Amino acid sequence: MFKLTRRQALAAFSAMAPVATWSPKVEAATPRDALVIAKSIDDIITLDPGECYELTGIEICTNLYDRILRYEADDLSKMVGGIAESWEVGADGKTYTFKIRPGQKFMSGNAVTAEDCAWSLQRVVIMNKTSGFLLTQFGWNKDNVKELVKATSPDTLVINVPAAFAPTLVLNMMTSIVASVVDMKTALANEKDGDLANAWLKTNSASSGAYKLVAWRPNESVTLEANPAFRLGAPKLRRVIMRHVPEPGSQRLQLERGDIDVARGLTPDQLTPLAANKDIRVESFPGANNFYAIMNLKHGPLADVRVRRAVKMLVDYQAMANTFLKDRFFVHQTFLPIGYFGATPYNPFKLDVEGAKRLLAEAGYPNGFEVRLSANTNNPFPQIAQAMQQTMALGGIKVTIASGDARQVIGEIRGRTFQMAVISWAPDYFDPHTNADFFVQGEDMSDPPKARTGPWRASWLIPELTAEMRKAAQELDGKKREQMYIELQKKVTDEGPYVWMFQNNWVIAMRSNLQGYPKGLFEDQFFYRTISKT
Amino acid sequence: MSAATSGAGHTVGGVARRIVAPLRRLGALLFSVALTFLGLTGVTFAIGRFMPIDPVIAIVGDKASQETYDRVYRELGLDQPVLVQYGTYLGKIARGDFGNSVMTARPVLEDLVRVFPATIELAFLALVIGVVLGIPFGVIAATNRGRWPDQIVRFMSLVGYSMPVFWLGLVGLLLFYAKLGWVEGPGRLDVAFDDIVAPVTGMLTIDALMAGEGDVFANALGHLVLPASILGFLSLAYIARMTRSFMLAQLEQEYILAALAKGLSPWRIIWVHALGNVWVQLVTVIALTFGSLLEGAVLTETVFAWPGLGLYMKNSLFAADLNAVLGGTLLIGAIYILLNMLSDLVYAMVDPRAREPN
Numbered sequence: 001m002f003k004l005t006r007r008q009a010l011a012a013f014s015a016m017a018p019v020a021t022w023s024p025k026v027e028a029a030t031p032r033d034a035l036v037i038a039k040s041i042d043d044i045i046t047l048d049p050g051e052c053y054e055l056t057g058i059e060i061c062t063n064l065y066d067r068i069l070r071y072e073a074d075d076l077s078k079m080v081g082g083i084a085e086s087w088e089v090g091a092d093g094k095t096y097t098f099k100i101r102p103g104q105k106f107m108s109g110n111a112v113t114a115e116d117c118a119w120s121l122q123r124v125v126i127m128n129k130t131s132g133f134l135l136t137q138f139g140w141n142k143d144n145v146k147e148l149v150k151a152t153s154p155d156t157l158v159i160n161v162p163a164a165f166a167p168t169l170v171l172n173m174m175t176s177i178v179a180s181v182v183d184m185k186t187a188l189a190n191e192k193d194g195d196l197a198n199a200w201l202k203t204n205s206a207s208s209g210a211y212k213l214v215a216w217r218p219n220e221s222v223t224l225e226a227n228p229a230f231r232l233g234a235p236k237l238r239r240v241i242m243r244h245v246p247e248p249g250s251q252r253l254q255l256e257r258g259d260i261d262v263a264r265g266l267t268p269d270q271l272t273p274l275a276a277n278k279d280i281r282v283e284s285f286p287g288a289n290n291f292y293a294i295m296n297l298k299h300g301p302l303a304d305v306r307v308r309r310a311v312k313m314l315v316d317y318q319a320m321a322n323t324f325l326k327d328r329f330f331v332h333q334t335f336l337p338i339g340y341f342g343a344t345p346y347n348p349f350k351l352d353v354e355g356a357k358r359l360l361a362e363a364g365y366p367n368g369f370e371v372r373l374s375a376n377t378n379n380p381f382p383q384i385a386q387a388m389q390q391t392m393a394l395g396g397i398k399v400t401i402a403s404g405d406a407r408q409v410i411g412e413i414r415g416r417t418f419q420m421a422v423i424s425w426a427p428d429y430f431d432p433h434t435n436a437d438f439f440v441q442g443e444d445m446s447d448p449p450k451a452r453t454g455p456w457r458a459s460w461l462i463p464e465l466t467a468e469m470r471k472a473a474q475e476l477d478g479k480k481r482e483q484m485y486i487e488l489q490k491k492v493t494d495e496g497p498y499v500w501m502f503q504n505n506w507v508i509a510m511r512s513n514l515q516g517y518p519k520g521l522f523e524d525q526f527f528y529r530t531i532s533k534t
Numbered sequence: 535m536s537a538a539t540s541g542a543g544h545t546v547g548g549v550a551r552r553i554v555a556p557l558r559r560l561g562a563l564l565f566s567v568a569l570t571f572l573g574l575t576g577v578t579f580a581i582g583r584f585m586p587i588d589p590v591i592a593i594v595g596d597k598a599s600q601e602t603y604d605r606v607y608r609e610l611g612l613d614q615p616v617l618v619q620y621g622t623y624l625g626k627i628a629r630g631d632f633g634n635s636v637m638t639a640r641p642v643l644e645d646l647v648r649v650f651p652a653t654i655e656l657a658f659l660a661l662v663i664g665v666v667l668g669i670p671f672g673v674i675a676a677t678n679r680g681r682w683p684d685q686i687v688r689f690m691s692l693v694g695y696s697m698p699v700f701w702l703g704l705v706g707l708l709l710f711y712a713k714l715g716w717v718e719g720p721g722r723l724d725v726a727f728d729d730i731v732a733p734v735t736g737m738l739t740i741d742a743l744m745a746g747e748g749d750v751f752a753n754a755l756g757h758l759v760l761p762a763s764i765l766g767f768l769s770l771a772y773i774a775r776m777t778r779s780f781m782l783a784q785l786e787q788e789y790i791l792a793a794l795a796k797g798l799s800p801w802r803i804i805w806v807h808a809l810g811n812v813w814v815q816l817v818t819v820i821a822l823t824f825g826s827l828l829e830g831a832v833l834t835e836t837v838f839a840w841p842g843l844g845l846y847m848k849n850s851l852f853a854a855d856l857n858a859v860l861g862g863t864l865l866i867g868a869i870y871i872l873l874n875m876l877s878d879l880v881y882a883m884v885d886p887r888a889r890e891p892n
Contacts, residue, residue, distance in 0.1 A: 030725055031725060031726055034725060036725050042637065042849045042852075042853070045593070045636055045637055045638070045639060046639050053595050053597065053598075054595070128601070128602060128605075129594075129602065130593075130594045130595050130597065130598040130602060132599070132602060133597075133598070133599040133602070136599070199639075202639040203639065203640075214729075215729070217648075217841070218635075218637060218638035218639075218640070218645070219637070219638075219841055219845060219846065219849055220841040221728075223728065223729075241725050241728070243721060243725075243839065244839055244841070245720055245721070245839045246836060246839065247704075247720075247836055247837050247839070249704045249707070249837070250704075250707060250719070250720045250837060250838070250839060253707050253708060253711060253712040253719060253720075254719045254720060256712060257711065257712055257715075257719060259718075259719050259724070259725075404586070405587055405852065407587045407588060407591055407592060407853075407854055408586050408587050410588075410591055410596050411586065411587060411588040411591060414588070414591070414596070428597065438597075448600055449600060450599070450600055450601075451599055451600060452600065
């Protein structure tokens with residue numbers, strides 16, 4: 001009745017032609033003096049170094065704030081002075097005196113003094129936010145910290161550590177985020193209701209580090225600007241912009257087009273095609289994250305050490321590392337990541353179905369048993385869980401995978417309602433105690449406990465091993481201490497409720513004109529100041 | 535006298551009815567809005583409280599000491615009975631206090647004011663594309679039922695319905711951004727244009743025009759055009775399909791035959807008389823499409839790293855950020871209520887029958 005004639009159709013398409021052929025050719029390239037990083041930044045909830053404990057936040061803060069001591073980009077394995085140029089440990093092993101480097105200034109123009117250092121440490125303890133435990137474990141609390149941490153002169157900071165800890169541990173803590181030095185005068189000028197400037201410092205910086213914070217737009221971007229007066233020299237790039245690009249596919253396209261310089265979060269299927277692109281370089285270097293499965297000993301069969309060993313023998317570590325985890329992970333079966341003091345390449349377990357069956361039969365489970373394995377839905381946890389499900393079935397263990405949001409899985413583990421769970425762990429500071437304290441502190445099984453450590457979560461009561469771990473934390477002799485950690489790790493790997501599987505590699509895709517990308521083990525060591533463009 | 539009294543009484547009664555009736559309708563509307571909001575807060579609050587994610591862990595992380603965990607648990611009021619928590623929450627929102635977001639460390643209201651314009655900008659352009667193309671396509675399909683124009687429109691609608699928006703977004707980026715270079719990539723602006731224009735409306739294209747920054751406007755438009763086109767395509771598919779269906783019903787009416795018999799041009803019959811009669815239904819379709827574009831662009835905003843309401847809500851849910859989830863939900867609820875009210879007003883404009891009380 002009302003048909004469209006060819007002429008009308010032609011006219012309609014002709015009218016649309018200008019729209020269809022509109023092609024403003026977009027030229028892409030990041031500014032020469034700026035570094036643009038794409039990654040998921042939705043974990044940032046604060047940039048106050050006295051509170052920040054999320055991975056991206058720590059990475060930003062390590063570039064904003066100088067710390068009392070540091071591991072610098074030039075040699076990431078050597079502890080050197082930061083705000084402090086030298087330090088001494090008292091004969092009692094409890095008093096530490098730091099001499100403040102002269103001539104340093106905050107970006108406000110205020111001089112950096114020992115008083116700033118003392119105040120910065122004190123506020124971490126007084127606020128006692130998530131990271132507070134790092135310092136309160138020294139025996140500091142809001143009532144005594146002003147006595148135990150103080151500036152005795154403008155260039156001398158003295159701290160007293162009542163708890164018995166090895167000096168290396170205390171000094172290593174001075175390289176961590178809680179030892180970030182905040183400009184006290186600027187911060188206090190922005191204090192509100194006695195909050196020690198916590199609210200203001202969440203979104204502003206008062207620092208003397210390599211960069212200052214220009215803006216943090218949640219789930220959008222973080223922009224930093226170089227501090228030309230930084231004590232180690234002005235950063236090579238004037239601006240650093242970290243953009244929130246959660247989708248790996250979008251990251252890859254932006255990198256190829258040159259709209260970003262670095263893509264942090266590409267999956268293997270995104271990385272493979274990039275190998276042929278001469279404008280892109282992919283760098284890979286070890287990280288410090290452990291990927292493991294935890295077993296809850298409250299689930300009957302898992303209470304038997306033979307069953308736990310059998311489970312560890314029913315995982316094909318190497319097959320996973322060679323296939324879907326290729327380049328991103330390597331097999332590592334102890335709680336200290338390679339690169340840490342005390343780490344050891346002790347990897348005793350491999351897929352051994354017959355050996356596992358024998359152990360299960362000895363333990364009274366010749367036909368296996370059923371177990372629920374919780375895993376969050378983020379790559380690569382589901383894949384690891386599925387691989388475990390397949391190989392554990394070879395030994396008769398029927399695994400049911402329970403997938404959930406990461407926080408949901410953490411909630412199950414913290415509430416001890418899980419049976420087995422695949423999870424990862426990132427260390428808090430550059431000392432073996434950071435992981436030992438979590439994975440080997442198992443003397444208190446009360447509910448709720450003082451700390452929900454790994455053994456508590458797994459219901460693994462180990463007062464003797466806990467005592468050994470504490471001795472290692474107090475040992476003054478470096479070589480002895482290292483050996484103690486190696487022995488401790490072997491015992492935990494052999495008998496413990498953890499199926500240690502992998503350590504991560506950071507895989508970073510970047511434009512070929514980028515130089516000097518630091519190969520840090522973890523976020524504390526991701527420095528931007530060394531990066532340049534050719 | 536009697537007649538005058540009667541007349542006066544009639545006049546007074548008429549005036550009273552003219553004043554009271556709209557007031558009653560307004561009262562009923564406000565009551566229904568308040569009830570809807572209350573229901574909305576109740577359901578969202580319940581979901582937030584009973585979902586298996588610990589909001590304290592969202593704040594303090596997995597590594598916090600028990601002491602810190604307990605303190606934050608109390609600070610969030612989670613030690614109180616659920617009804618008390620709900621009452622406290624209602625009291626706060628009545629005072630305009632939606633609390634602070636865990637994710638952003640800022641007041642939720644401030645966050646919503648920041649992210650919502652980005653979504654409006656995206657949704658509005660998408661709606662324009664959907665309406666400007668979808669209605670004519672629907673009309674053409676209906677008037678060519680079973681012929682090739684109809685098949686093309688139906689195929690387009692099918693594609694729009696069945697293709698995952700996530701996939702469409704990635705393919706669009708690959709083709710128009712990475713290969714052809716016709717549009718800009720993810721995000722709202724290139725790095726080089728950041729912080730040039732101060733936000734006034736929050737919609738970058740408008741702010742750039744207001745500031746007279748042509749380069750910023752072009753760049754913002756370059757970023758906007760692809761996600762808006764993809765969302766526009768989806769709304770086009772829905773609007774075209776619905777328009778086709780409404781028009782088919784109209785074209786079977788007797789008045790169409792009568793008009794043809796009277797010698798009116800087919801063009802006038804279709805575009806004026808038939809289309810004029812489906813506007814009431816189309817207004818509802820357009821309003822619902824706009825509502826779903828405003829709150830349902832989560833995947834598009836994720837693929838295009840578009841910092842709007844959809845991405846904000848998604849992140850809030852994953853982070854168990856209850857204040858942000860509740861604030862966002864209330865905003866979406868308010869949008870739907872507002873759109874419904876606007877639809878009612880537009881009905882009255884396009885259909886005189888809707889203006890009559892009965």
